[in-house]
Amino acid sequence: MxxxxxxxxxxxxxxxxxxxxxxxxxxxxxxxxxxxxxxxxxxTPQPVIAATQAALAGQQTRYSEIPGLTALRTALAARLEDCRAANIVVFNGSKQALYTIFQTICDPGDQVIIPLPCWVSFSAQVRLAGGEPVFVPTRDHQLDLDAIGAAIGEHTRAILINSPNNPTGAVYPREDLERIARLAVDHDLYLVADEAYDFFVYDGRSPVSLYDLPAVRERLVVTRSFSKHYAMTGFRVGYAVAPAEAAAAMTRLHSHLTGNVCTFAQHGALAALSMDDxxxxxxxxxxxxxxxxxxxxxxxxxxxxxxxxxxxxxxxxxxxxxxxxxxxxxxxxxxxxxxxxxxxxxxxxxxxxxxxxxxxxxxxxxxxxxxxxxxx
Incomplete structure (x- = not known):
């Protein structure tokens, strides 16, 4: 067949x-x-294990709300400026979040700019949405902003930024993110930010997120994960932060994919957020x-x-x-x-x-x- x-x-x-x-x-x-x-x-931290076991013992094994437990989304939103639970969608890891984003924003023939080297699934996810990845080389693992600007064309739909980067470990400075943000605004593009490693920044530096730039939040979708931070790779819990309209659209698609993320795993994720850092x-x-x-x-x-x-x-x-x-x-x-x-x-x-x-x-x-x- x-x-x-x-x-x-x-x-x-x-x-x-x-x-x-x-x-x-x-x-x-x-x-x-x-x-x-x-x-x-x-x-995996013991508070996460304990909360997951307690959720199982308490029969928290039914469907949850499709975008995720309200308590979990509320706790995630509270960590971000001007964010509400309606802006959060919980997925089976950030990989599914990214897949859903491109299914939501891309039509056939739309192009997504991706700096190289890049995580292996980015291009596949764009192609599965009918889109076309446009690869732009980096310079010493840092963004080549002129090359990104030159790659923008009439079919460009989004720019994808992954910082800290997989596979290079590169961390992009705020001034470069600000220039990327201006490009997105000037050309009416979506920005997709994969921030799965956002806590793991070294040498006394603080992580910088595109979400820190209020001017682009209306066109920005950020994905993050519990996998790396809390050693919860097998739990498969990640999430997206998006404008309310995009979050609602991703939730509709999510309802036809898995419905909801494993309910008791979400209770474990909620416990992770309440841990001391x-x-x-x-x-x-x-x-x-x-x-x-x-x-x-x-x-x-x-x-x-x-x-x-x-x-x-x-x-x-x-x-x-x-x-x-x-x-x-x-x-x-x-x-x-x-x-x-x-x-x-x-x-x-x-x-x-x-x-x-x-x-x-x-x-x-x-x-x-x-x-x-x-x-x-």
Whole structure:
């Protein structure tokens, strides 16, 4: 039987392909260190576990309101200036939120500007909405604002900004976000801001959100997640902050996709919001220390721009590529010879690099770089 052209044209998430590969190697008795999956090593906080268990024990297992528990949306809105529960929609992770956004704002042929390198699902989600991704290279991982301006055309519908960035860890300064905001206003565009890593900003800097710019809130959709902040990746709880009309439209679409996010998982997310931020601050300190450890280990091995946030290094491996070898070939060679898994840069639209997740245990980081150094 024939499948739809839409689905046939979409490749599965290439970062997820490492999970079965690593499982197969471990099954054969190989020692595998994963620096591929973007997941913190921390345990889910106990208040979240307790609230989820209490919700299950209290039979909070029925449908919730489609846009999310009112209490959860109210608590999220209270953290943002001039925001109400009607501006919040809770999704099954920020990935579903982004999918729903593009389904909501894009018609066939609409274009979305995406700086490169970028997270693997952005382009697929735009294409699934009938849109066309327009890729604009960055300069030393920072936005090339002139190139973004030049890429705007009659079919441009939105600009997507991801800061802190996956895969580079780049954090965009306020002045650059202000210029992006002016472009959106001048050309009547939507702005989509993926801020899944917004808490993890290092070197004493404070995170800057496009939401901090009141002039663009009427055309801005922000996605955030509980996955990275609270080590709740398996809970699948994320959310979008949007103008009321867009939020209502996304809710209508959401009603035909999953209806609502897992009810008892939402109770866990609500408990996360009531936690003291000290635990998160300590985890941010730990990740900054791991970043510095990884940078020290990679020095002299691969050139790498110091990331200001998230938990990735985007290392330049072009000096170690053989004739006609791609970053995918290189990552496969390293995995086979050392048991260390990394994600090739070609998955993010920029070949000749690999993404290394430094959120692993410190002893794994040291051992992984030791193995790579020995082989190279």
């Amino acid at each position: 024939r499948l739809s052209q839409r689905v046939r044209a979409i490749e599965g998430s290439r970062t997820a392909r490492f999970i079965p590969l690593m499982a197969e190697m471990r099954k054969k008795g190989r020692s595998v260190i994963s620096l591929a999956i973007g997941e913190p090593e921390f345990d 000290e635990l998160l601050r300590q985890r941010r300190i730990a990740l900054e220390r791991k970043r510095d450890l990884a940078l020290a280990q990679i020095d002299g091995l691969f050139p790498c721009i110091r990331p200001g946030g998230a938990f990735y290094l985007f290392a330049d491996v072009r000096g170690h590529l053989g004739p006609q070898e791609t970053s995918g070939d290189f990552a496969a060679r390293i995995l086979e010879k050392t048991g260390v898994a990394m994600v090739p840069g070609e998955d993010f639209g920029v070949d000749g690099h690999v993404r290394i997740c430094f959120a692993a245990p410190e002893e794994d980081l040291l051992e992984a770089f030791k193995r790579i150094r020995e082989v190279l």
